[in-house]
Amino acid sequence: SCGRMRICGNKKCDTPSSISPTCKLSRKKIQINQSYGWVRSVRAQKANVFLHVNDGSSLQSLQVVASSELSDPLLTFGSAVEVTGILKKSPHQKQPVELDAKNHKFIVFCFIFFFLRTFPLKSKSDMALSIFANFLISGDNGFVEINTPIITSNDCEGAGELFQVEVIKAPYGENFFSVPAYLTVSGQLHLEVVSGAFSKVYTFGPTFRAENSQSRRHLAEFYMVEAEISFTQSLEDLTKVMEDMFRFATEHVLAHCVEDVDLFHKHVTPGQKLKEYLVSFLRITYREAIDILRRSSERFAFPTDWGCDLKTEHEKYLVKHCGNIPVFVTDYPYDLKPFYARDNQDHPERTAAAVDLLVPGVGELCGGSLREERLNLLSARAGLEDVYSWYLDLRRFGSVPHGGFGLGFERYLQCILGVDNIKDVVPFPRFSHSCLL
Numbered sequence: 062s063c064g065r066m067r068i069c070g071n072k073k074c075d076t077p078s079s080i081s082p083t084c085k086l087s088r089k090k091i092q093i094n095q096s097y098g099w100v101r102s103v104r105a106q107k108a109n110v111f112l113h114v115n116d117g118s119s120l121q122s123l124q125v126v127a128s129s130e131l132s133d134p135l136l137t138f139g140s141a142v143e144v145t146g147i148l149k150k151s152p153h154q155k156q157p158v159e160l161d162a163k164n165h166k167f168i169v170f171c172f173i174f175f176f177l178r179t180f181p182l183k184s185k186s187d188m189a190l191s192i193f194a195n196f197l198i199s200g201d202n203g204f205v206e207i208n209t210p211i212i213t214s215n216d217c218e219g220a221g222e223l224f225q226v227e228v229i230k231a232p233y234g235e236n237f238f239s240v241p242a243y244l245t246v247s248g249q250l251h252l253e254v255v256s257g258a259f260s261k262v263y264t265f266g267p268t269f270r271a272e273n274s275q276s277r278r279h280l281a282e283f284y285m286v287e288a289e290i291s292f293t294q295s296l297e298d299l300t301k302v303m304e305d306m307f308r309f310a311t312e313h314v315l316a317h318c319v320e321d322v323d324l325f326h327k328h329v330t331p332g333q334k335l336k337e338y339l340v341s342f343l344r345i346t347y348r349e350a351i352d353i354l355r356r357s358s359e360r361f362a363f364p365t366d367w368g369c370d371l372k373t374e375h376e377k378y379l380v381k382h383c384g385n386i387p388v389f390v391t392d393y394p395y396d397l398k399p400f401y402a403r404d405n406q407d408h409p410e411r412t413a414a415a416v417d418l419l420v421p422g423v424g425e426l427c428g429g430s431l432r433e434e435r436l437n438l439l440s441a442r443a444g445l446e447d448v449y450s451w452y453l454d455l456r457r458f459g460s461v462p463h464g465g466f467g468l469g470f471e472r473y474l475q476c477i478l479g480v481d482n483i484k485d486v487v488p489f490p491r492f493s494h495s496c497l498l
């Protein structure tokens with residue numbers, strides 16, 4: 062039938078969107094079968110009621126003209142309806158067809174009291190999910206997909222933002238795994254294990270962090286694309302993969318979902334031009350970033366001394382300062398980065414070979430680093446021997462230089478759509494005091 066919105070039985074019509082301006086239907090009168098959907102707007106005039114009905118398969122709604130005798134109190138924004146009628150050419154340029162439902166069956170199922178906070182992104186996000194994978198597994202790149210575990214005994218980031226897994230049912234109690242178990246904060250450590258056999262690996266899965274719920278870019282449950290590359294010895298190798306992956310995904314979105322992106326840019330972030338993000342990304346060091354922040358006349362809430370973590374306000378300022386395009390910040394102070402980051406021993410200030418990719422509207426989108434493969438330097442990190450002895454064994458029994466990164470998928474959506482709050486790009490956002498269903 063015509064497009065995804067089930068409004069006609071015309072098998073010959075191959076127009077991708079049932080109500081697009083080029084729809085062949087716009088030139089014909091066709092007896093439609095049925096249409097189901099939710100009412101997005103109602104406008105009553107003397108003789109007629111005008112409704113916009115959307116079935117969630119596309120962002121476009123179908124205008125339905127019904128008789129005003131249809132005075133159902135349940136017919137309002139959010140009602141679920143079944144309509145039959147004749148599809149007609151509309152007098153309005155913007156909506157080439159409308160459904161004349163006068164004298165036809167019109168059923169109001171119910172009024173929906175319950176609304177999702179989110180935008181209708183599911184199918185688009187499925188597409189974006191696969192474009193990262195498509196990039197990584199493609200011939201030239203040749204990454205192997207690994208499903209890393211969701212339950213783990215490790216805190217990869219060492220930040221203590223862990224959700225503990227507990228067994229409710231006796232007789233296992235707390236002893237099911239014999240050790241404390243947590244929901245994963247990152248698949249990186251497991252990828253590092255596998256990268257000892259496959260030189261390029263990636264994983265895509267849910268990750269969990271007990272983070273600050275007030276933030277506009279943190280969720281307690283989010284998805285991450287993580288890649289690990291063996292024999293890589295420079296941050297440039299890593300940043301090239303990150304940049305190419307971002308560009309590949311974004312070009313795909315622009316080629317296949319431009320209508321949706323435009324809609325967001327029209328109503329949510331007027332003036333945003335995604336194409337402008339496809340230039341060569343800038344590269345600055347953390348030292349340069351600090352110098353830029355300190356020279357600026359902006360009054361930041363958080364300090365900008367060398368050794369301080371870059372906060373969202375700093376990251377957003379840096380992106381703007383660099384021309385509102387993606388920026389890599391490299392070589393962070395050693396103590397700011399997790400235990401696995403490689404020591405830049407040749408630098409005058411003690412730094413780690415770590416990189417964050419900052420993007421417009423969001424700040425940090427990717428975090429990556431070369432991994433410390435030298436046993437003596439890794440074991441010098443306090444307390445590592447007790448908790449991560451298996452990780453040290455990876456070095457003890459032979460390790461090659463390697464590195465990797467993680468990209469937060471919801472933050473990518475936030476960036477390309479220009480959505481201010483990350484909670485608006487997922488249907489069931491998880492954050493503190495919010496896990497009702």
Ligand code: 4AD
Pocket residue numbers: 217218246247248249270272278279280281283285287288425426427428429430465466467468469470471472
């Ligand atoms: O910088 P992060 O913490 O890096 C890691 O987890 C590494 N182990 C990844 C790796 O090298 N394999 O997180 C990576 C990205 C961030 O840049 C951000 O986009 C996203 O994950 N992220 C979050 N997204 C939403 N909510 C949160 N609470 C997030 N925490 C991190």
